[in-house]
Amino acid sequence: MAQFTTLTSRMMPMPVDNIDTDQIIPARFLKTISKEGLDKQLFNDWRYDASGNPKPDFILNAPEWQGVRILLAGDNFGCGSSREHAPWALTQWGFRAILSTSFADIFKSNALKNGLVPVVVSREVHAKLFELVAADAQAAVTIDLASQTLTLPGGAKVEFPVDAFSKHCLLEGVDELGYILQQAPAIEAYEARKDVHLNTLQPS
Amino acid sequence: MSTPRTIIEKLWDSHVVAEREGAPSLIYIDLHLVHEVTSPQAFAGLRARGLKVRRPRNTFATTDHSTPTTPRSLPIVDPIAKAQVERLESNCEEFGIPYFGFQSPHQGIVHVIGPENGLTQPGMTVVCGDSHTATHGAFGALAFGIGTSEVEMVLATQCLLQRKSKTYEVRVDGALKPGVTAKDIILALIARIGVGGGTGCVFEYRGTAISALSMEERMTVCNMSIEGGARAGLIAPDDKTYQFLAGKPFVPKDAAWDAAVERWKKLPTDPGAAYDRTISMDANELEPMITFGTNPGMGIPVSGVVPDPSSLSDPLERDSLAKALRYMDLTPGKPLAGQPVNVVFVGSCTNSRMSDLRAAAGVLKGRKVNPKVRMMVVPGSMEIKRQAEAEGLDKVFREAGADWREAGCSMCIAMNGDQLQPGEYSVSTSNRNFEGRQGKGGRTFLASPLTAAASAIAGVVTDARKL
Ligand code: SF4
Numbered sequence: 001m002a003q004f005t006t007l008t009s010r011m012m013p014m015p016v017d018n019i020d021t022d023q024i025i026p027a028r029f030l031k032t033i034s035k036e037g038l039d040k041q042l043f044n045d046w047r048y049d050a051s052g053n054p055k056p057d058f059i060l061n062a063p064e065w066q067g068v069r070i071l072l073a074g075d076n077f078g079c080g081s082s083r084e085h086a087p088w089a090l091t092q093w094g095f096r097a098i099l100s101t102s103f104a105d106i107f108k109s110n111a112l113k114n115g116l117v118p119v120v121v122s123r124e125v126h127a128k129l130f131e132l133v134a135a136d137a138q139a140a141v142t143i144d145l146a147s148q149t150l151t152l153p154g155g156a157k158v159e160f161p162v163d164a165f166s167k168h169c170l171l172e173g174v175d176e177l178g179y180i181l182q183q184a185p186a187i188e189a190y191e192a193r194k195d196v197h198l199n200t201l202q203p204s
Numbered sequence: 205m206s207t208p209r210t211i212i213e214k215l216w217d218s219h220v221v222a223e224r225e226g227a228p229s230l231i232y233i234d235l236h237l238v239h240e241v242t243s244p245q246a247f248a249g250l251r252a253r254g255l256k257v258r259r260p261r262n263t264f265a266t267t268d269h270s271t272p273t274t275p276r277s278l279p280i281v282d283p284i285a286k287a288q289v290e291r292l293e294s295n296c297e298e299f300g301i302p303y304f305g306f307q308s309p310h311q312g313i314v315h316v317i318g319p320e321n322g323l324t325q326p327g328m329t330v331v332c333g334d335s336h337t338a339t340h341g342a343f344g345a346l347a348f349g350i351g352t353s354e355v356e357m358v359l360a361t362q363c364l365l366q367r368k369s370k371t372y373e374v375r376v377d378g379a380l381k382p383g384v385t386a387k388d389i390i391l392a393l394i395a396r397i398g399v400g401g402g403t404g405c406v407f408e409y410r411g412t413a414i415s416a417l418s419m420e421e422r423m424t425v426c427n428m429s430i431e432g433g434a435r436a437g438l439i440a441p442d443d444k445t446y447q448f449l450a451g452k453p454f455v456p457k458d459a460a461w462d463a464a465v466e467r468w469k470k471l472p473t474d475p476g477a478a479y480d481r482t483i484s485m486d487a488n489e490l491e492p493m494i495t496f497g498t499n500p501g502m503g504i505p506v507s508g509v510v511p512d513p514s515s516l517s518d519p520l521e522r523d524s525l526a527k528a529l530r531y532m533d534l535t536p537g538k539p540l541a542g543q544p545v546n547v548v549f550v551g552s553c554t555n556s557r558m559s560d561l562r563a564a565a566g567v568l569k570g571r572k573v574n575p576k577v578r579m580m581v582v583p584g585s586m587e588i589k590r591q592a593e594a595e596g597l598d599k600v601f602r603e604a605g606a607d608w609r610e611a612g613c614s615m616c617i618a619m620n621g622d623q624l625q626p627g628e629y630s631v632s633t634s635n636r637n638f639e640g641r642q643g644k645g646g647r648t649f650l651a652s653p654l655t656a657a658a659s660a661i662a663g664v665v666t667d668a669r670k671l
Contacts, residue, residue, distance in 0.1 A: 017524040018399050018499050022638040027617045031270050031284040033244035033291050045640045050626065074520050076400035079433065079499070080638060082335040083242065084351035105403055105435045106335060110351035163367070165227045176353070177253075180361045183230055186222040187258075187363055190232055 002115030078107025208474035242333030312585020322452025341438030402434030413487035556584030574663030
């Protein structure tokens with residue numbers, strides 16, 4: 001998994017609550033059997049008009065916002081489906097962190113497995129960030145994962161929560177599957193127990 | 205005496221494989237359901253690492269999302285969908301996973317075939333790369349959706365790293381009025397708590413109105429737990445659960461069945477167990493519900509009016525509602541009943557089982573779908589299709605002018621060619637009304653099969669009780 005330590009970037013504002021995974025990447029692009037090329041379909045239906053041309057008024061298309069690494073979004077970002085295509089599309093486009101007041105559970109779990117950091121901030125900080133970006137599109141913040149701090153333009157620091165395990169995995173670029181595989185003896189011991197439900201499924 | 209526990213805690217405790225300082229718990233998964241959309245990259249991952257599927261017999265696959273609902277004698281026309289369906293089948297063969305493929309007489313929506321075949325059982329942990337996995341919670345299982353990286357982890361290890369969720373009691377007491385359904389219970393709950401209301405929680409639905417529901421209705425309620433932000437939602441097993449499961453192909457037989465039932469009877473929440481959160485609703489007061497906006501929390505009684513963004517004080521909330529109404533092209537303050545509709549869809553893992561089809565057919569019998577409306581009825585599984593045909597429901601639908609199709613997700617997710625045209629309105633029995641969910645530019649009103657069928661006849665959003 002891609003490592004994450006610190007990141008300084010401007011913030012692309014997307015002031016919409018409950019941005020669901022069907023907006024992040026519409027279902028019709030999920031017929032692919034690979035992970036590649038999904039950046040082209042990120043926010044597809046907000047991004048392109050009926051004939052497939054980029055809409056100039058959608059922020060992702062604006063030349064001045066290219067290269068930005070942080071998305072500043074409304075509450076409950078990533079609600080809806082379990083598609084991991086959502087964080088794949090976001091990271092392939094170039095995002096490495098998302099700022100919001102809250103994230104949907106499955107999206108958050110998927111994002112953390114792909115080196116995309118969901119940063120939860122308070123309502124006050126969230127509102128302030130939108131104000132800062134509105135006043136100055138160049139306003140940049142720094143995310144430091146090790147100290148779990150977000151440094152605002154002007155130097156004020158706020159802390160954000162990350163669970164210890166995800167933090168470790170992100171800092172070291174460790175993937176979870178490798179970690180679980182190391183616990184094979186515990187899994188075998190569990191499977192050997194008589195009181196588990198495992199045996200209720202008959203072989204077909 | 206030990207501390208009283210909720211069913212959610214009992215399920216959790218019995219599946220902990222290992223706990224390590226500074227890491228989430230390692231949890232065992234009893235049943236892993238797999239479908240064509242969220243699995244190919246996971247199988248590719250296994251191959252790249254040279255790993256096998258740890259327990260192929262606790263894994264089960266079917267194809268449903270990008271699968272056409274046209275007659276099975278026809279080929280899959282979309283080459284990308286065809287490649288995906290075929291990839292699932294070849295992956296299952298390579299890794300020894302049982303599956304109900306495209307041509308199987310048992311194929312169907314993954315959350316419909318699990319219970320139908322008795323794969324889903326009380327006391328299990330069930331996962332699938334699909335957020336509506338909570339459906340299986342209707343059987344007293346801890347069932348939740350996972351991403352593709354986690355699909356790979358479960359394939360390889362039968363385990364997942366998980367943090368314990370908060371317990372959220374959803375009490376619904378009283379009796380539903382005639383014409384009010386399980387779908388209306390869950391739409392009313394989500395309208396009340398919002399689409400993020402259950403984030404970090406597992407719902408336990410309980411109370412007299414929940415006990416009174418059939419197993420199919422319980423699945424409808426649990427199905428939409430994710431729409432309230434909860435990763436899982438469940439209902440403790442009872443005699444109805446055991447009656448439903450008895451004799452199903454994958455459940456234990458004879459003495460093993462009796463032993464299983466004895467074990468399952470210990471699952472319900474102990475008296476006096478505490479929940480982290482609680483909400484209660486009065487079933488007597490519920491009305492048929494419908495959504496007007498672009499997330500499932502934007503719901504009102506079918507006789508209600510479209511809310512006004514200017515009544516909201518939070519600027520972001522106000523803008524989000526205004527954006528939704530712009531997309532839906534609806535006027536604040538106007539009733540939704542009477543709004544013209546172009547398409548009616550009866551189907552999806554929320555409402556495509558026998559009782560849903562019977563309810564829709566009951567409204568349609570002897571009537572005609574409005575000539576301005578295109579109505580599609582898509583059974584949840586091929587098994588259901590055969591049973592509906594044996595009961596003559598297909599004739600009712602066809603004579604009314606509706607299209608009766610093969611099993612699959614169909615217009616719930618619009619991946620298989622069944623979709624709305626830009627600007628069209630649908631009344632749909634599915635679970636999501638996100639922008640473009642049923643086709644780019646399409647607009648969705650979520651409702652029960654009764655409301656859907658009544659709206660198909662009238663050609664406008666209609667309360668079935670007033671038809
Ligand atoms: S019917 Fe709809 S919600 Fe259910 S599994 Fe299929 S796409 Fe998902």
